[in-house]
Amino acid sequence: MTTPDHDSPAPPPPASQFKDRAYRSSGGIAGGVLLLALAGWLGIDAIVSGHGRTPWLALATLILVVPLIVAFTLRPAVHANEERLRIRNPFRIVVVPWGEAATLRSGYSNEVVVKSGGKYQLWAVPVSLRARKRAARQGARAKADRAADASGGGRRGRLGGVFGPSGLSGGAAVPEGSPRAESDKVMDDLRELLEAHEQAETAQGEVTVRWAYEIAGPALAGAVLLAILAATG
Template sequence: MTSSSSPQPPDVAERSYRSPAGIAGGVLLLGLAAWLGGDAMLRGTGNTPWLALAALIFVVPLIIAFTLRPAVWAGTERLLIRNPFRTITLPWGCVEGVRAGYSSEVFAGGTKYQLWAIPVSLRQRKRAARTAARDAATDVTGRASVTAAPLRAPSDQAIDDLRELAERGASREGTPTVRWAYEVIAPAAVGLALLCALAAVG
């Protein structure tokens, strides 16, 4: 007997994408915040230590949200996007398109989601284009030939990878799910409330 169901694409190892520059910047900003805030709490007078503490509670989650938190995981079943304040799970069957213009974006269920972990660098894109043009060889007949695969900017290569996975997993049905990152939003809101209260008290 033969099965009437269509064959499923083979499983692929999950791929992860993050921004090294974002992570490095986040570590530096956290170190700066700890240094300035710690100094204010230890040496400050009056309500300065409390203001510094409230500022740290407010600022640290935001630094983490915009630098260390963004990530993208792509596997056989779905695309998982972790942005600053939301985590979006997209089964490949609901993905309508992936593109990289001035930012990296995925379209699913009639909604556009940005990929914070895959920032687009126009400088890297231009550098890749110049390198590819320089590496193009000319044979003795005067016809241009490329001796190696065209060099791509990292963001463009990542988008190509995601498009390939989306095509493979087009049969994986499902609907987008979105979860808000309350572990980031709640402490930032508490810190902001403390700052406002301390400012009002004077």
Template sequence: MTSDPQPTPADPAPAYQDRVHRSHAAIAGGVLLLVIGVWLAVDALVRGEGSTPWVALAGLLFAVPLVVAYTLRPAVFANEDRLRVRNPFRTITLPWGAVSGLRAGYSNEVFTQDGTKYQLWAIPVSLRGRKKAARRHAQQVAADDPVTSRVRPGAGPDGTRAPGDQAMDDLREIAERREGAESAQGEPVVRWAYEILAPAAAGAVLLAVLLGIG
């Protein structure tokens, strides 16, 4: 009598999953713009005369990829081996060993070992929020609050940071911890987003031709 074969164990889950950083405000704004754009284009197709419907279609072909590029597309993916930055027109993959630093100023940026700078479009900067937090922290220090006076500048009264600054802190922590790891070594890889550039360019050419011929 033969015994039943032992069940094959399921494939293990990835050891390190990506942490994803995106701007929810940008996504909401992008969806709103797309809805308005499609509504205007449909209205032009239904009611427009002459070349108006074609101009509306060309304008839609030109505008939609740009709206997607600047609102829905930007994202930052981080795991234990690499940082992947998806900007409007490029995707940059940076092993942590190739990252020399991350800077939060008027924009959030990552620097490579050779000095190249890439902006992190998906992580927003709130200068107003920073000033407000810094002013609150200064008031707490002046009041000699034994708890809140130890809060890091730029943080709220409970020690929390603005979302963008907190995201940058998290990325710095991973970069410092993993920069020497063997699996986190390699060269930066940059890929252009042709799926955005091609339709936008085609729409721009078609729109120019239609407007040119009246």
């Protein structure tokens, strides 16, 4: 007969069904890196080579501009798992448990609407009307191609049935869904998470909002320094 070993470590908790999914704008990140490089190049050159008040003006401008560039390009992100949606916007971090989310809405911007009536924009998932139009054109072309294949055109008709519409011997065309813009695909993923977990016990709680003082503080300091230099000039 064996006795339980009270010193043995407790078994690890079961792994979550979903790990955090992270969504960010690749275009925003690329633009932010370029803007930071340009601001750093111009600002440091002015600090090193400038005369009189120029280095101080350049320093104050950098202190103001760099946090703002980071806030609007590199910082925005959306993290989602089976419990909540975490939105990191330029100046706020919003955590929305799925139980408090009413809907995810797409228009000229993507946003989550909570049951209390508030709404929060998803800066990291920007809407591209150009991408939507391109996806609509691709969908229309694909629909026209499928209609032509169904009416007996295409390679099957021309080659006497040797090749199917998919281009393989005896193959059948694989139906494709309507093309979607990348941001719309992200919103589809988030809606699936909402529908799957909004009733879960672990997805309940309150919406929390935290201001990004680490961004606002330096930017405000730069603005104050720039105003002082301008007033004393």
